[in-house]
Amino acid sequence: MFFRKPAQQQQRNRWIPIAIFIGPVMVYYLAFMIYPFFATIYYSFNTITPVQGALTTSFVGLKNYISLFNDKVFLLSVKNTLIWSVVGPALEMTTALTLAFLIYFKVPLHRFYRTAWFTPLLVSGVIVGLVFRWIFNNEWGLLNASLRAVGLEGWALNWLGRRDTPLMVVIFVHYWATFGYSMVLLLAGLSAIPEELLDAAKVDGASLLQTVMRIMIPMLWPTFITVLILSFIGKMRAFHVVWALTGGGPMHFTETVATYVQKRAFGWSTLDLGYPSAMAVLWFGVVMLGVGLINRWLKHRVEY
Amino acid sequence: MISAADFRDVPRLYRLRVRGWLAKVGITLPLMLLTLVVIIPFVWMILMSFRTTAEILNDPFGLPETLRFENYVKLIFDPQIGFGRYFWNSIVVSGGALLVTLILSTLGGYGFGRSRYDFKFRGWVFGILLFALMLPPQIFYIPQFTMMSRFGLLNTYWALILIYAATALPVSTYLMATYFSQLPSELEDAAQIDGCSHLQTFFKVMLPLARPAIMTVTLMNFMSFWNELLLAITLVTDPGMRTIQAAMMMFVGEHGSNYAIAAASLVLSMLPTLILYLAMSDKFIEGLTAGAVKG
Known part of the structure:
Protein backbone atom coordinates (compact mmCIF):
# COMPACT_ATOMS: atom_id res chain seq x y z
CA MET A 1 0.00 0.00 0.00
CA PHE A 2 2.94 2.30 0.55
CA PHE A 3 4.26 1.86 -2.92
CA ARG A 4 1.08 2.11 -4.86
CA LYS A 5 1.67 1.50 -8.53
CA PRO A 6 0.34 3.93 -11.11
CA ALA A 7 -3.29 3.10 -11.81
CA GLN A 8 -2.73 2.18 -15.43
CA GLN A 9 0.00 -0.32 -14.70
CA GLN A 10 -2.08 -1.88 -11.96
CA GLN A 11 -4.88 -2.20 -14.44
CA ARG A 12 -2.64 -3.99 -16.90
CA ASN A 13 -1.27 -6.34 -14.25
CA ARG A 14 -4.79 -7.32 -13.38
CA TRP A 15 -5.28 -8.79 -16.84
CA ILE A 16 -2.17 -10.94 -16.83
CA PRO A 17 -3.43 -13.65 -14.42
CA ILE A 18 -6.84 -13.61 -16.06
CA ALA A 19 -5.22 -14.24 -19.42
CA ILE A 20 -3.07 -17.02 -17.97
CA PHE A 21 -5.97 -18.87 -16.41
CA ILE A 22 -8.81 -18.26 -18.83
CA GLY A 23 -6.80 -17.75 -22.00
CA PRO A 24 -5.84 -21.36 -22.76
CA VAL A 25 -9.27 -22.87 -22.34
CA MET A 26 -10.98 -20.13 -24.33
CA VAL A 27 -8.49 -20.17 -27.20
CA TYR A 28 -8.67 -23.96 -27.38
CA TYR A 29 -12.44 -23.91 -27.22
CA LEU A 30 -12.80 -21.20 -29.85
CA ALA A 31 -10.48 -23.10 -32.19
CA PHE A 32 -11.95 -26.59 -31.81
CA MET A 33 -15.62 -25.92 -31.03
CA ILE A 34 -16.78 -22.41 -31.95
CA TYR A 35 -14.91 -22.27 -35.24
CA PRO A 36 -16.33 -25.67 -36.31
CA PHE A 37 -19.80 -24.49 -35.31
CA PHE A 38 -19.66 -21.52 -37.65
CA ALA A 39 -17.84 -23.55 -40.28
CA THR A 40 -20.73 -26.02 -40.31
CA ILE A 41 -23.11 -23.17 -41.03
CA TYR A 42 -20.78 -21.92 -43.78
CA TYR A 43 -20.43 -25.43 -45.23
CA SER A 44 -24.19 -25.79 -45.39
CA PHE A 45 -24.35 -23.14 -48.14
CA ASN A 46 -21.64 -24.81 -50.19
CA THR A 47 -20.83 -27.98 -52.01
CA ILE A 48 -17.59 -29.34 -50.64
CA THR A 49 -15.96 -32.12 -52.56
CA PRO A 50 -12.44 -33.49 -52.62
CA VAL A 51 -10.68 -32.82 -55.91
CA GLN A 52 -7.28 -34.48 -56.12
CA GLY A 53 -6.97 -34.75 -52.38
CA ALA A 54 -7.85 -31.15 -51.58
CA LEU A 55 -11.33 -30.04 -50.60
CA THR A 56 -12.90 -27.64 -53.06
CA THR A 57 -15.70 -25.38 -51.98
CA SER A 58 -18.27 -23.87 -54.29
CA PHE A 59 -21.11 -21.66 -53.16
CA VAL A 60 -24.58 -23.01 -53.89
CA GLY A 61 -26.80 -20.81 -51.74
CA LEU A 62 -29.85 -22.54 -50.34
CA LYS A 63 -29.64 -25.51 -52.69
CA ASN A 64 -28.67 -27.96 -49.94
CA TYR A 65 -31.59 -26.91 -47.77
CA ILE A 66 -34.03 -27.18 -50.64
CA SER A 67 -32.77 -30.63 -51.58
CA LEU A 68 -33.30 -31.76 -47.99
CA PHE A 69 -37.04 -31.45 -48.41
CA ASN A 70 -36.97 -33.68 -51.47
CA ASP A 71 -34.75 -36.30 -49.82
CA LYS A 72 -37.02 -39.20 -48.89
CA VAL A 73 -34.44 -40.76 -46.61
CA PHE A 74 -33.90 -37.52 -44.77
CA LEU A 75 -37.63 -37.00 -44.29
CA LEU A 76 -37.94 -40.56 -43.01
CA SER A 77 -35.07 -40.02 -40.60
CA VAL A 78 -36.70 -36.81 -39.36
CA LYS A 79 -39.96 -38.67 -38.84
CA ASN A 80 -38.23 -41.47 -36.94
CA THR A 81 -36.27 -39.09 -34.74
CA LEU A 82 -39.32 -36.99 -33.96
CA ILE A 83 -41.40 -40.03 -33.02
CA TRP A 84 -38.55 -41.14 -30.80
CA SER A 85 -38.13 -37.74 -29.20
CA VAL A 86 -41.77 -37.76 -28.10
CA VAL A 87 -42.28 -41.43 -27.20
CA GLY A 88 -38.84 -41.87 -25.63
CA PRO A 89 -38.90 -39.05 -23.07
CA ALA A 90 -42.58 -39.69 -22.24
CA LEU A 91 -41.84 -43.32 -21.46
CA GLU A 92 -38.65 -42.49 -19.65
CA MET A 93 -39.98 -39.66 -17.50
CA THR A 94 -43.06 -41.50 -16.30
CA THR A 95 -41.19 -44.62 -15.26
CA ALA A 96 -38.16 -42.76 -13.92
CA LEU A 97 -40.38 -40.54 -11.77
CA THR A 98 -42.34 -43.48 -10.38
CA LEU A 99 -39.20 -45.43 -9.64
CA ALA A 100 -37.46 -42.44 -8.09
CA PHE A 101 -40.37 -42.00 -5.67
CA LEU A 102 -40.38 -45.68 -4.80
CA ILE A 103 -36.67 -45.62 -4.03
CA TYR A 104 -36.99 -42.35 -2.16
CA PHE A 105 -39.61 -43.90 0.08
CA LYS A 106 -37.37 -46.90 0.59
CA VAL A 107 -39.37 -49.79 -0.74
CA PRO A 108 -37.89 -53.12 0.34
CA LEU A 109 -34.58 -53.75 -1.50
CA HIS A 110 -34.31 -50.14 -2.67
CA ARG A 111 -30.50 -50.15 -2.46
CA PHE A 112 -30.27 -53.19 -4.68
CA TYR A 113 -32.62 -51.68 -7.25
CA ARG A 114 -30.72 -48.43 -7.39
CA THR A 115 -27.43 -50.18 -8.11
CA ALA A 116 -28.98 -52.59 -10.62
CA TRP A 117 -30.82 -49.93 -12.60
CA PHE A 118 -27.73 -47.80 -12.77
CA THR A 119 -25.54 -50.46 -14.39
CA PRO A 120 -26.62 -49.91 -18.02
CA LEU A 121 -25.05 -46.45 -17.76
CA LEU A 122 -21.62 -47.94 -17.36
CA VAL A 123 -21.54 -49.69 -20.68
CA SER A 124 -20.99 -48.08 -24.03
CA GLY A 125 -23.65 -47.61 -26.67
CA VAL A 126 -21.78 -50.11 -28.82
CA ILE A 127 -22.11 -52.83 -26.20
CA VAL A 128 -25.78 -52.05 -25.63
CA GLY A 129 -26.47 -52.02 -29.35
CA LEU A 130 -24.62 -55.24 -30.11
CA VAL A 131 -26.00 -57.24 -27.18
CA PHE A 132 -29.55 -56.27 -28.09
CA ARG A 133 -28.88 -56.95 -31.74
CA TRP A 134 -28.20 -60.52 -30.63
CA ILE A 135 -31.09 -60.64 -28.16
CA PHE A 136 -33.51 -59.63 -30.92
CA ASN A 137 -31.91 -61.92 -33.49
CA ASN A 138 -34.53 -63.79 -35.41
CA GLU A 139 -33.11 -67.31 -35.32
CA TRP A 140 -31.13 -67.65 -32.11
CA GLY A 141 -31.78 -64.44 -30.19
CA LEU A 142 -32.66 -64.73 -26.52
CA LEU A 143 -36.11 -63.22 -26.98
CA ASN A 144 -37.30 -65.43 -29.80
CA ALA A 145 -35.70 -68.53 -28.28
CA SER A 146 -37.58 -67.83 -25.04
CA LEU A 147 -40.85 -67.21 -26.84
CA ARG A 148 -40.49 -70.46 -28.74
CA ALA A 149 -39.55 -72.33 -25.57
CA VAL A 150 -42.83 -71.35 -23.91
CA GLY A 151 -44.86 -72.13 -26.99
CA LEU A 152 -45.43 -68.61 -28.31
CA GLU A 153 -43.99 -69.23 -31.77
CA GLY A 154 -46.44 -66.77 -33.24
CA TRP A 155 -44.92 -63.97 -31.21
CA ALA A 156 -41.37 -64.68 -32.31
CA LEU A 157 -41.09 -61.98 -34.94
CA ASN A 158 -38.09 -61.00 -36.97
CA TRP A 159 -37.83 -57.96 -34.73
CA LEU A 160 -35.05 -56.14 -36.54
CA GLY A 161 -35.96 -57.20 -40.06
CA ARG A 162 -39.49 -55.91 -40.48
CA ARG A 163 -41.06 -52.65 -41.39
CA ASP A 164 -42.92 -51.90 -38.16
CA THR A 165 -40.94 -53.23 -35.20
CA PRO A 166 -37.32 -52.02 -35.62
CA LEU A 167 -38.00 -48.43 -34.53
CA MET A 168 -39.85 -49.75 -31.47
CA VAL A 169 -36.87 -51.93 -30.66
CA VAL A 170 -34.49 -48.96 -30.99
CA ILE A 171 -36.69 -46.86 -28.70
CA PHE A 172 -36.90 -49.67 -26.17
CA VAL A 173 -33.16 -50.39 -26.16
CA HIS A 174 -32.22 -46.75 -25.70
CA TYR A 175 -34.80 -46.52 -22.95
CA TRP A 176 -33.28 -49.58 -21.32
CA ALA A 177 -29.90 -47.88 -21.37
CA THR A 178 -30.96 -44.46 -20.07
CA PHE A 179 -33.95 -44.71 -17.71
CA GLY A 180 -31.60 -45.37 -14.78
CA TYR A 181 -29.85 -42.09 -15.44
CA SER A 182 -33.06 -40.07 -15.37
CA MET A 183 -34.13 -41.99 -12.26
CA VAL A 184 -30.90 -41.15 -10.42
CA LEU A 185 -31.17 -37.48 -11.37
CA LEU A 186 -34.77 -37.28 -10.19
CA LEU A 187 -33.83 -39.10 -6.99
CA ALA A 188 -31.13 -36.51 -6.37
CA GLY A 189 -33.72 -33.79 -6.94
CA LEU A 190 -36.08 -35.42 -4.44
CA SER A 191 -33.33 -35.75 -1.85
CA ALA A 192 -32.61 -32.05 -2.17
CA ILE A 193 -36.10 -31.11 -0.93
CA PRO A 194 -35.59 -29.74 2.60
CA GLU A 195 -36.71 -32.16 5.27
CA GLU A 196 -38.28 -29.38 7.34
CA LEU A 197 -40.88 -28.91 4.65
CA LEU A 198 -41.92 -32.53 4.76
CA ASP A 199 -41.81 -32.42 8.56
CA ALA A 200 -44.12 -29.45 8.59
CA ALA A 201 -46.52 -31.15 6.24
CA LYS A 202 -46.59 -34.20 8.45
CA VAL A 203 -47.24 -32.13 11.56
CA ASP A 204 -50.11 -30.45 9.74
CA GLY A 205 -51.57 -33.87 9.10
CA ALA A 206 -50.95 -34.15 5.36
CA SER A 207 -51.25 -37.65 3.96
CA LEU A 208 -48.46 -39.22 1.97
CA LEU A 209 -50.31 -38.63 -1.28
CA GLN A 210 -50.97 -34.99 -0.42
CA THR A 211 -47.33 -34.45 0.47
CA VAL A 212 -46.26 -35.96 -2.85
CA MET A 213 -48.72 -34.03 -4.97
CA ARG A 214 -48.70 -30.68 -3.20
CA ILE A 215 -45.13 -30.37 -2.00
CA MET A 216 -42.74 -32.84 -3.55
CA ILE A 217 -43.80 -32.65 -7.19
CA PRO A 218 -43.88 -28.82 -7.26
CA MET A 219 -40.51 -28.72 -5.50
CA LEU A 220 -39.13 -31.26 -7.93
CA TRP A 221 -40.50 -29.51 -11.01
CA PRO A 222 -37.37 -27.55 -12.05
CA THR A 223 -35.31 -30.73 -11.81
CA PHE A 224 -37.98 -32.63 -13.69
CA ILE A 225 -37.83 -30.12 -16.56
CA THR A 226 -34.03 -30.32 -16.65
CA VAL A 227 -34.11 -34.11 -16.80
CA LEU A 228 -36.83 -33.99 -19.45
CA ILE A 229 -34.71 -31.66 -21.58
CA LEU A 230 -31.68 -33.89 -21.12
CA SER A 231 -33.72 -36.91 -22.14
CA PHE A 232 -35.13 -35.09 -25.17
CA ILE A 233 -31.69 -33.94 -26.34
CA GLY A 234 -30.38 -37.45 -25.69
CA LYS A 235 -32.87 -38.92 -28.17
CA MET A 236 -32.29 -36.15 -30.72
CA ARG A 237 -28.55 -36.81 -30.82
CA ALA A 238 -28.44 -40.54 -30.15
CA PHE A 239 -26.00 -42.25 -32.43
CA HIS A 240 -24.04 -45.08 -30.79
CA VAL A 241 -26.90 -47.38 -29.87
CA VAL A 242 -28.63 -47.04 -33.25
CA TRP A 243 -25.39 -47.48 -35.15
CA ALA A 244 -24.56 -50.71 -33.34
CA LEU A 245 -28.11 -52.05 -33.13
CA THR A 246 -29.46 -51.54 -36.64
CA GLY A 247 -27.12 -49.15 -38.44
CA GLY A 248 -30.26 -47.30 -39.50
CA GLY A 249 -31.64 -50.28 -41.35
CA PRO A 250 -33.48 -52.20 -42.55
CA MET A 251 -34.32 -49.97 -45.52
CA HIS A 252 -33.85 -46.81 -43.39
CA PHE A 253 -36.72 -47.79 -41.11
CA THR A 254 -34.62 -46.84 -38.08
CA GLU A 255 -32.59 -44.11 -39.74
CA THR A 256 -32.16 -41.12 -37.45
CA VAL A 257 -30.83 -37.71 -38.34
CA ALA A 258 -27.56 -38.51 -36.55
CA THR A 259 -26.96 -41.72 -38.49
CA TYR A 260 -27.98 -40.17 -41.79
CA VAL A 261 -25.61 -37.21 -41.34
CA GLN A 262 -22.83 -39.71 -40.66
CA LYS A 263 -23.69 -41.75 -43.78
CA ARG A 264 -23.93 -38.76 -46.08
CA ALA A 265 -20.78 -37.15 -44.75
CA PHE A 266 -18.46 -40.12 -44.36
CA GLY A 267 -20.19 -43.39 -45.10
CA TRP A 268 -21.51 -43.29 -48.63
CA SER A 269 -19.20 -42.11 -51.34
CA THR A 270 -21.41 -39.13 -52.13
CA LEU A 271 -18.37 -36.99 -51.35
CA ASP A 272 -20.04 -33.80 -50.34
CA LEU A 273 -19.67 -32.30 -46.88
CA GLY A 274 -22.00 -29.40 -47.59
CA TYR A 275 -25.21 -31.39 -47.75
CA PRO A 276 -24.81 -33.19 -44.40
CA SER A 277 -23.81 -29.84 -42.88
CA ALA A 278 -27.16 -28.44 -43.93
CA MET A 279 -28.84 -31.35 -42.17
CA ALA A 280 -26.81 -30.68 -39.04
CA VAL A 281 -27.70 -26.98 -39.06
CA LEU A 282 -31.38 -27.67 -39.62
CA TRP A 283 -31.32 -30.23 -36.85
CA PHE A 284 -29.56 -27.86 -34.50
CA GLY A 285 -32.46 -25.46 -35.07
CA VAL A 286 -35.01 -28.18 -34.36
CA VAL A 287 -33.26 -29.19 -31.11
CA MET A 288 -33.11 -25.56 -29.95
CA LEU A 289 -36.78 -25.13 -30.83
CA GLY A 290 -37.72 -28.26 -28.92
CA VAL A 291 -35.81 -27.20 -25.83
CA GLY A 292 -37.36 -23.76 -26.05
CA LEU A 293 -40.87 -25.20 -26.31
CA ILE A 294 -40.37 -27.53 -23.36
CA ASN A 295 -39.11 -24.62 -21.31
CA ARG A 296 -41.96 -22.41 -22.34
CA TRP A 297 -44.84 -24.81 -21.98
CA LEU A 298 -43.81 -26.58 -18.84
CA LYS A 299 -41.60 -24.37 -16.79
CA HIS A 300 -44.26 -22.39 -14.96
CA ARG A 301 -47.06 -24.88 -15.03
CA VAL A 302 -46.97 -25.91 -11.42
CA GLU A 303 -45.41 -22.96 -9.70
CA TYR A 304 -47.75 -20.78 -7.74
CA MET B 1 -27.24 -27.99 -10.85
CA LYS B 74 -7.74 -66.00 -28.35
CA LEU B 75 -8.72 -62.34 -28.11
CA ILE B 76 -5.68 -61.39 -26.08
CA PHE B 77 -3.01 -63.59 -27.65
CA ASP B 78 -4.06 -64.13 -31.26
CA PRO B 79 -2.03 -61.58 -33.25
CA GLN B 80 -4.54 -61.74 -36.10
CA ILE B 81 -7.25 -60.27 -33.88
CA GLY B 82 -4.91 -57.83 -32.17
CA PHE B 83 -7.32 -56.87 -29.44
CA GLY B 84 -4.52 -55.64 -27.20
CA ARG B 85 -3.67 -53.06 -29.80
CA TYR B 86 -7.18 -51.58 -29.75
CA PHE B 87 -7.23 -51.63 -25.98
CA TRP B 88 -3.96 -49.74 -25.95
CA ASN B 89 -5.23 -47.23 -28.52
CA SER B 90 -8.22 -46.50 -26.31
CA ILE B 91 -6.02 -46.08 -23.26
CA VAL B 92 -3.71 -43.63 -25.05
CA VAL B 93 -6.60 -41.64 -26.52
CA SER B 94 -8.67 -41.51 -23.33
CA GLY B 95 -5.64 -40.80 -21.17
CA GLY B 96 -4.27 -38.11 -23.48
CA ALA B 97 -7.62 -36.38 -23.87
CA LEU B 98 -8.11 -36.54 -20.12
CA LEU B 99 -4.76 -34.89 -19.51
CA VAL B 100 -5.51 -32.02 -21.90
CA THR B 101 -8.99 -31.61 -20.41
CA LEU B 102 -7.69 -31.52 -16.86
CA ILE B 103 -4.96 -28.96 -17.55
CA LEU B 104 -7.27 -26.59 -19.41
CA SER B 105 -10.33 -27.01 -17.22
CA THR B 106 -8.56 -26.61 -13.87
CA LEU B 107 -6.81 -23.45 -15.04
CA GLY B 108 -9.97 -22.11 -16.64
CA GLY B 109 -12.20 -23.16 -13.76
CA TYR B 110 -9.92 -21.34 -11.34
CA GLY B 111 -9.97 -18.19 -13.47
CA PHE B 112 -13.74 -18.25 -13.89
CA GLY B 113 -14.50 -19.41 -10.37
CA ARG B 114 -12.55 -16.97 -8.18
CA SER B 115 -14.05 -13.53 -7.74
CA ARG B 116 -10.58 -11.93 -7.59
CA TYR B 117 -10.21 -12.59 -11.31
CA ASP B 118 -13.55 -11.07 -12.15
CA PHE B 119 -13.72 -8.82 -15.20
CA LYS B 120 -16.36 -6.91 -17.00
CA PHE B 121 -17.54 -9.44 -19.57
CA ARG B 122 -16.78 -12.57 -17.57
CA GLY B 123 -20.42 -13.65 -17.67
CA TRP B 124 -20.47 -13.36 -21.44
CA VAL B 125 -17.23 -15.22 -21.93
CA PHE B 126 -18.39 -17.98 -19.62
CA GLY B 127 -21.67 -18.06 -21.50
CA ILE B 128 -19.82 -18.64 -24.77
CA LEU B 129 -17.99 -21.53 -23.14
CA LEU B 130 -21.23 -23.08 -21.92
CA PHE B 131 -22.88 -22.62 -25.31
CA ALA B 132 -21.72 -26.00 -26.56
CA LEU B 133 -22.74 -27.77 -23.37
CA MET B 134 -25.44 -29.99 -24.73
CA LEU B 135 -25.45 -29.41 -28.44
CA PRO B 136 -25.56 -32.40 -30.76
CA PRO B 137 -22.04 -33.35 -31.92
CA GLN B 138 -23.26 -33.24 -35.53
CA ILE B 139 -23.10 -29.44 -35.52
CA PHE B 140 -19.34 -29.55 -34.88
CA TYR B 141 -17.85 -32.70 -36.25
CA ILE B 142 -17.74 -32.19 -40.01
CA PRO B 143 -15.39 -29.14 -39.79
CA GLN B 144 -13.53 -30.86 -36.97
CA PHE B 145 -12.84 -33.60 -39.49
CA THR B 146 -11.65 -31.18 -42.18
CA MET B 147 -9.49 -29.39 -39.61
CA MET B 148 -7.77 -32.59 -38.59
CA SER B 149 -7.44 -33.52 -42.23
CA ARG B 150 -5.76 -30.18 -42.99
CA PHE B 151 -3.37 -30.62 -40.07
CA GLY B 152 -2.56 -34.11 -41.33
CA LEU B 153 -3.70 -35.58 -38.04
CA LEU B 154 -6.33 -38.01 -39.31
CA ASN B 155 -5.56 -41.57 -38.24
CA THR B 156 -3.33 -40.42 -35.42
CA TYR B 157 -3.95 -40.40 -31.69
CA TRP B 158 -3.80 -36.62 -31.79
CA ALA B 159 -7.00 -36.18 -33.76
CA LEU B 160 -9.09 -37.94 -31.14
CA ILE B 161 -7.17 -36.47 -28.19
CA LEU B 162 -7.59 -32.89 -29.40
CA ILE B 163 -11.26 -33.17 -30.32
CA TYR B 164 -12.32 -35.27 -27.32
CA ALA B 165 -10.72 -32.72 -25.01
CA ALA B 166 -12.53 -29.90 -26.80
CA THR B 167 -15.92 -31.56 -26.42
CA ALA B 168 -15.27 -32.14 -22.72
CA LEU B 169 -14.21 -28.58 -21.90
CA PRO B 170 -17.56 -26.85 -21.31
CA VAL B 171 -18.88 -29.19 -18.65
CA SER B 172 -15.45 -29.81 -17.07
CA THR B 173 -14.61 -26.12 -16.76
CA TYR B 174 -18.08 -25.46 -15.41
CA LEU B 175 -17.68 -28.07 -12.69
CA MET B 176 -14.19 -26.86 -11.76
CA ALA B 177 -15.38 -23.24 -11.65
CA THR B 178 -18.28 -24.18 -9.37
CA TYR B 179 -15.95 -26.03 -7.06
CA PHE B 180 -13.27 -23.34 -6.96
CA SER B 181 -15.86 -20.65 -6.28
CA GLN B 182 -16.84 -22.43 -3.07
CA LEU B 183 -13.32 -22.53 -1.60
CA PRO B 184 -12.49 -19.95 1.07
CA SER B 185 -10.08 -17.19 0.08
CA GLU B 186 -7.96 -17.11 3.28
CA LEU B 187 -5.44 -19.65 2.06
CA GLU B 188 -5.13 -17.87 -1.24
CA ASP B 189 -4.56 -14.52 0.50
CA ALA B 190 -1.98 -16.06 2.81
CA ALA B 191 -0.09 -17.56 -0.10
CA GLN B 192 0.00 -14.23 -1.90
CA ILE B 193 1.23 -12.42 1.19
CA ASP B 194 3.98 -15.05 1.44
CA GLY B 195 5.02 -13.97 -2.03
CA CYS B 196 3.54 -16.67 -4.22
CA SER B 197 2.74 -15.62 -7.76
CA HIS B 198 -0.73 -16.30 -9.15
CA LEU B 199 0.40 -19.52 -10.79
CA GLN B 200 2.26 -20.68 -7.69
CA THR B 201 -0.81 -20.03 -5.57
CA PHE B 202 -2.85 -22.02 -8.03
CA PHE B 203 -0.56 -25.03 -8.25
CA LYS B 204 0.64 -25.22 -4.66
CA VAL B 205 -2.42 -24.16 -2.69
CA MET B 206 -5.65 -24.24 -4.62
CA LEU B 207 -5.22 -27.15 -7.00
CA PRO B 208 -4.57 -29.68 -4.21
CA LEU B 209 -7.77 -28.49 -2.53
CA ALA B 210 -9.75 -29.24 -5.67
CA ARG B 211 -9.00 -32.95 -5.66
CA PRO B 212 -12.63 -34.08 -5.24
CA ALA B 213 -13.70 -32.03 -8.27
CA ILE B 214 -10.74 -33.30 -10.28
CA MET B 215 -11.80 -36.84 -9.43
CA THR B 216 -15.35 -36.17 -10.60
CA VAL B 217 -14.20 -34.60 -13.84
CA THR B 218 -11.78 -37.48 -14.41
CA LEU B 219 -14.35 -40.24 -13.95
CA MET B 220 -17.00 -38.50 -15.98
CA ASN B 221 -14.74 -37.79 -18.92
CA PHE B 222 -12.88 -41.08 -18.86
CA MET B 223 -16.20 -42.87 -19.26
CA SER B 224 -17.36 -40.75 -22.16
CA PHE B 225 -13.97 -40.89 -23.95
CA TRP B 226 -13.71 -44.64 -23.49
CA ASN B 227 -17.22 -45.22 -24.81
CA GLU B 228 -17.18 -42.73 -27.69
CA LEU B 229 -17.89 -44.00 -31.20
CA LEU B 230 -18.98 -41.24 -33.60
CA LEU B 231 -15.67 -39.37 -33.69
CA ALA B 232 -13.75 -42.59 -33.28
CA ILE B 233 -15.01 -43.93 -36.60
CA THR B 234 -14.82 -40.55 -38.33
CA LEU B 235 -11.39 -39.24 -37.43
CA VAL B 236 -9.74 -42.66 -37.50
CA THR B 237 -10.28 -45.09 -40.34
CA ASP B 238 -6.97 -46.93 -40.33
CA PRO B 239 -7.77 -50.37 -38.83
CA GLY B 240 -4.66 -50.43 -36.68
CA MET B 241 -5.44 -47.11 -35.05
CA ARG B 242 -9.00 -47.90 -34.09
CA THR B 243 -10.24 -47.46 -30.56
CA ILE B 244 -11.84 -50.33 -28.75
CA GLN B 245 -15.41 -49.25 -29.53
CA ALA B 246 -14.72 -48.91 -33.24
CA ALA B 247 -12.89 -52.24 -33.19
CA MET B 248 -15.88 -54.00 -31.67
CA MET B 249 -18.07 -52.68 -34.46
CA MET B 250 -15.53 -54.12 -36.87
CA PHE B 251 -15.58 -57.52 -35.15
CA VAL B 252 -19.23 -57.96 -35.93
CA GLY B 253 -18.56 -57.17 -39.53
CA GLU B 254 -15.44 -59.20 -40.12
CA HIS B 255 -15.79 -61.94 -37.55
CA GLY B 256 -19.53 -61.76 -38.00
CA SER B 257 -20.10 -65.42 -37.46
CA ASN B 258 -17.95 -65.60 -34.37
CA TYR B 259 -20.35 -64.27 -31.78
CA ALA B 260 -18.49 -65.92 -28.92
CA ILE B 261 -15.31 -63.94 -29.59
CA ALA B 262 -17.32 -60.76 -30.08
CA ALA B 263 -19.09 -61.28 -26.74
CA ALA B 264 -15.75 -61.78 -25.02
CA SER B 265 -14.49 -58.52 -26.53
CA LEU B 266 -17.53 -56.68 -25.16
CA VAL B 267 -16.86 -58.05 -21.69
CA LEU B 268 -13.17 -57.12 -21.84
CA SER B 269 -13.95 -53.64 -23.12
CA MET B 270 -16.11 -52.82 -20.13
CA LEU B 271 -13.54 -53.95 -17.56
CA PRO B 272 -11.91 -50.53 -16.98
CA THR B 273 -15.20 -48.79 -16.22
CA LEU B 274 -16.43 -51.74 -14.21
CA ILE B 275 -13.32 -51.78 -12.05
CA LEU B 276 -13.57 -48.03 -11.46
CA TYR B 277 -17.24 -48.39 -10.61
CA LEU B 278 -16.71 -51.21 -8.14
CA ALA B 279 -13.84 -49.30 -6.52
CA MET B 280 -15.83 -46.10 -5.98
CA SER B 281 -19.44 -46.41 -6.95
CA ASP B 282 -20.75 -43.34 -5.08
CA LYS B 283 -18.08 -41.09 -6.53
CA PHE B 284 -18.90 -42.59 -9.89
CA ILE B 285 -22.62 -41.93 -9.71
CA GLU B 286 -21.80 -38.40 -8.65
CA GLY B 287 -19.45 -37.99 -11.60
CA LEU B 288 -22.00 -39.26 -14.09
CA THR B 289 -24.80 -37.11 -12.78
CA ALA B 290 -22.65 -34.01 -12.33
CA GLY B 291 -22.90 -33.50 -16.06
CA ALA B 292 -26.58 -32.70 -15.74
CA VAL B 293 -26.33 -28.97 -15.62
CA LYS B 294 -29.38 -26.80 -15.90
CA GLY B 295 -29.45 -25.36 -19.33
Missing part, protein backbone atom coordinates in the same frame (compact mmCIF):
# COMPACT_ATOMS: atom_id res chain seq x y z
CA ILE B 2 -28.36 -31.40 -9.79
CA SER B 3 -26.10 -32.94 -7.23
CA ALA B 4 -26.20 -36.60 -6.45
CA ALA B 5 -23.87 -36.11 -3.53
CA ASP B 6 -26.57 -36.02 -0.89
CA PHE B 7 -28.81 -38.83 -1.89
CA ARG B 8 -27.43 -41.27 0.56
CA ASP B 9 -29.24 -39.47 3.38
CA VAL B 10 -32.77 -39.78 2.16
CA PRO B 11 -35.06 -38.74 5.01
CA ARG B 12 -36.76 -41.64 6.67
CA LEU B 13 -39.84 -39.98 8.01
CA TYR B 14 -42.02 -40.82 5.08
CA ARG B 15 -41.03 -44.42 4.65
CA LEU B 16 -43.59 -46.08 2.46
CA ARG B 17 -45.40 -48.47 4.75
CA VAL B 18 -45.54 -51.78 3.00
CA ARG B 19 -47.53 -53.97 5.36
CA GLY B 20 -48.37 -57.59 4.93
CA TRP B 21 -46.81 -60.08 2.58
CA LEU B 22 -49.34 -59.49 -0.17
CA ALA B 23 -48.44 -55.81 -0.45
CA LYS B 24 -44.77 -56.73 -0.30
CA VAL B 25 -45.09 -59.22 -3.13
CA GLY B 26 -47.27 -56.80 -5.08
CA ILE B 27 -44.62 -54.13 -5.05
CA THR B 28 -41.56 -56.36 -5.23
CA LEU B 29 -42.69 -58.50 -8.14
CA PRO B 30 -42.88 -55.77 -10.82
CA LEU B 31 -39.69 -54.13 -9.59
CA MET B 32 -37.89 -57.47 -9.64
CA LEU B 33 -39.15 -58.11 -13.16
CA LEU B 34 -37.77 -54.76 -14.26
CA THR B 35 -34.48 -55.54 -12.57
CA LEU B 36 -34.34 -58.86 -14.41
CA VAL B 37 -34.86 -57.08 -17.73
CA VAL B 38 -31.92 -54.85 -16.84
CA ILE B 39 -29.62 -57.63 -15.67
CA ILE B 40 -30.36 -60.48 -18.06
CA PRO B 41 -28.61 -58.92 -21.10
CA PHE B 42 -25.42 -58.63 -19.05
CA VAL B 43 -25.66 -62.18 -17.76
CA TRP B 44 -26.35 -63.49 -21.25
CA MET B 45 -23.43 -61.56 -22.71
CA ILE B 46 -21.07 -62.97 -20.09
CA LEU B 47 -22.40 -66.51 -20.60
CA MET B 48 -21.96 -66.14 -24.37
CA SER B 49 -18.36 -65.15 -23.89
CA PHE B 50 -17.61 -68.50 -22.22
CA ARG B 51 -19.22 -70.62 -24.92
CA THR B 52 -18.52 -71.38 -28.55
CA THR B 53 -20.48 -69.89 -31.40
CA ALA B 54 -21.84 -73.31 -32.34
CA GLU B 55 -23.18 -73.79 -28.81
CA ILE B 56 -24.80 -70.35 -28.86
CA LEU B 57 -26.55 -70.97 -32.15
CA ASN B 58 -27.79 -74.41 -31.08
CA ASP B 59 -29.06 -73.44 -27.67
CA PRO B 60 -29.19 -69.69 -27.01
CA PHE B 61 -29.71 -69.95 -23.27
CA GLY B 62 -27.70 -72.96 -22.29
CA LEU B 63 -25.00 -72.64 -19.68
CA PRO B 64 -21.40 -73.12 -20.78
CA GLU B 65 -20.61 -76.84 -20.60
CA THR B 66 -17.26 -76.12 -19.06
CA LEU B 67 -15.90 -72.76 -18.03
CA ARG B 68 -13.79 -72.13 -21.10
CA PHE B 69 -11.59 -69.11 -21.37
CA GLU B 70 -10.55 -69.86 -24.93
CA ASN B 71 -12.39 -66.84 -26.34
CA TYR B 72 -10.50 -64.55 -24.02
CA VAL B 73 -7.20 -66.28 -24.62
